[in-house]
Amino acid sequence: MFKSVVSNYNVFCSIAENIEWIKIKETHKDWFKIYPLGIFVNDYEFPKGYIQNNIVSAYVRTVLCDIAFSEKWDKDFWNIQKKERKRYLTEGILLYKSYAILKEVRFIERDWEYLACEIEYFATRNKIPVLEQKRYIDKFENAKVIEIGGWCNDFVYMAVKKDFMLIVHCGFWD
Secondary structure, X not given: OHHHHHHOHHHHHHHHHHOOOOOOEEEEEEOOOEOOEEEEEEEEEOOXXXXXXXXXXXXXHHHHHHHHHHHOOOOOOOOOOHHHHHHHHHHOHHHXXXXXXXXXXXXXXXXXXXXXXXXXXXXXXXXXXXXXXXXXXHHOOOOXXXXXXXXXXXXXXXXXXXXXXXXXXXXXXX
């Protein structure tokens, strides 16, 4: 199910239309300072046990949060009726699909050290202070990590540790 949500817009829409809009904490860091090495770090805290019981919905929620952040929309923009959600996903297919659907789906299990090295590589080259990087590296130490995929010369990673999810977009952006 998870692979289809990142590769099939209809599956993504089905989850997005029906998602329960719960309160979560989120932080978004745009560390893309030095072209062409880009990195975005998005950190989410879900209610206790939510991720373990709703991993696909949790991921879809992060995509919706990313859209709100990137487009400078209200963070609760999706707290609307199902009918409105369906209309937005249909009429706004070009926008929503560009965030939700990956060109390359990889689903490669990685260890935390691998992702920590990726974060360090891209963040350091973008002149992000080590202490700021360390905040995420320490918080997600020993997390379960999946390289979900990307678009061409970039990568999307998901790390999960207890009730926290980290989504990292990084790569060579042109």
